[in-house]
Amino acid sequence: MKKIGLGIVGLGYIGNLHLRHSLKVPDARLVAVADMSKKALARARETGVKKLFTNYEDLLKDPEVDAVVIALPTHLHLDCALRAAEAGKHVLLEKPIAKNLEEAKQIVIAARRNSIKLMIGYPLRFNSLFRDIKEKIQSGTLGDVEVAYSTFISSGPFLHRAEGHTPIPVPEWWFHAESTGGGALIDLGSHLINLTRWYFGEVTDIKSHLRHRFNLESEDGAVCLAKFKSGALAVINVGWFSQSYKLAIEVFGSVSNAYAEHTSSNPIMTVAQALTTGTTKLHWPHLAELQHFVHCLSNDLNPSPSGEEGLKDLQAITQAYKNQFSLI
Numbered sequence: 001m002k003k004i005g006l007g008i009v010g011l012g013y014i015g016n017l018h019l020r021h022s023l024k025v026p027d028a029r030l031v032a033v034a035d036m037s038k039k040a041l042a043r044a045r046e047t048g049v050k051k052l053f054t055n056y057e058d059l060l061k062d063p064e065v066d067a068v069v070i071a072l073p074t075h076l077h078l079d080c081a082l083r084a085a086e087a088g089k090h091v092l093l094e095k096p097i098a099k100n101l102e103e104a105k106q107i108v109i110a111a112r113r114n115s116i117k118l119m120i121g122y123p124l125r126f127n128s129l130f131r132d133i134k135e136k137i138q139s140g141t142l143g144d145v146e147v148a149y150s151t152f153i154s155s156g157p158f159l160h161r162a163e164g165h166t167p168i169p170v171p172e173w174w175f176h177a178e179s180t181g182g183g184a185l186i187d188l189g190s191h192l193i194n195l196t197r198w199y200f201g202e203v204t205d206i207k208s209h210l211r212h213r214f215n216l217e218s219e220d221g222a223v224c225l226a227k228f229k230s231g232a233l234a235v236i237n238v239g240w241f242s243q244s245y246k247l248a249i250e251v252f253g254s255v256s257n258a259y260a261e262h263t264s265s266n267p268i269m270t271v272a273q274a275l276t277t278g279t280t281k282l283h284w285p286h287l288a289e290l291q292h293f294v295h296c297l298s299n300d301l302n303p304s305p306s307g308e309e310g311l312k313d314l315q316a317i318t319q320a321y322k323n324q325f326s327l328i
Helices: 012-023 038-046 056-060 075-085 102-111 128-139 191-201 266-276 285-300 307-322
Strands: 003-009 028-034 050-051 069-072 091-093 120-122 145-152 203-211 220-229 233-239 244-255 257-261
Touching: 003 012, 003 285, 012 028, 012 038, 012 069, 012 285, 028 056, 038 050, 050 056, 056 069, 056 233, 069 075, 069 285, 075 091, 075 102, 075 191, 091 285, 102 120, 102 307, 120 220, 120 285, 120 307, 128 191, 128 244, 128 257, 145 191, 191 220, 191 233, 191 307, 203 307, 220 307
Parallel strands: 003 028, 003 069, 028 050, 069 091, 091 120, 145 233
Antiparallel strands: 145 244, 203 220, 220 233, 244 257
8 A cells, every 4th residue: 555645744742743753654754844944954854854835835735745734833734735735635634724704704615615634633532531522422321411511721832842951931922813823722721612513512602701811912711601412511711821731631521521631742641641641541632633634534534523514613712702701
């Protein structure tokens, strides 16, 4: 079977994660990478990548590239995804699909028009602990789910970043709603909204309370209350305000309850958390996500979460931004 030729556009934190994982997928071959940073390209060269581009348009012209992983800032998703679709390249696009609904719809339409497969990067779907909860809901083990509490708290864009021993300033685009579509709600909330939609069906109503601890242009924290087609309610709590990392969900049913927590992708942190909690399983959802994408391309299957899924997540997020409530 022919290996799928991969190209990676954007070599920031997530892009580098995909680069490392792409080298571990048996049915894939990392053909090329693109980034404006010469340092980033030099690091990619050290891993054995031969084709290095400063312009992703040149990468998209390469006939050896069958599919691209787009790990660019949100405001650059539209142009790159459209060009990739027009070039006939399948796309794994990091979440959120776009900064607004108009751009998201353009991306989905372009994928359909050019008959390419479009997958949105939601790694929680590929963590076995979160998948276990999905199976328990489907099997009826939990009974009728009444409510879920989900949390994603981290340092967000304030995460320490460095090239070698040199700190990297936080990119300016993080702090402009025009570039990101919002703050912590669209950034972290998209993960939890996708996960809870996967569990409970479509969102029928959602409201949000936004917080501005750091007086930024966009919110650095949000609490949402969402109702789903199944009748379940979910509290979605996200924030950029803590140096401590917490990503978890607890689901309460009429028969039983279930809890899952995602550990950091950092190897040292993952092992430390495993020792602390007594959990012996280590989870690498980004690798499983990429393996799923490649498997679908190799077998002409539709990957999931799809572009349409990403669009529905953004519709729910947009509704949450519109339906705000205040607390005195």
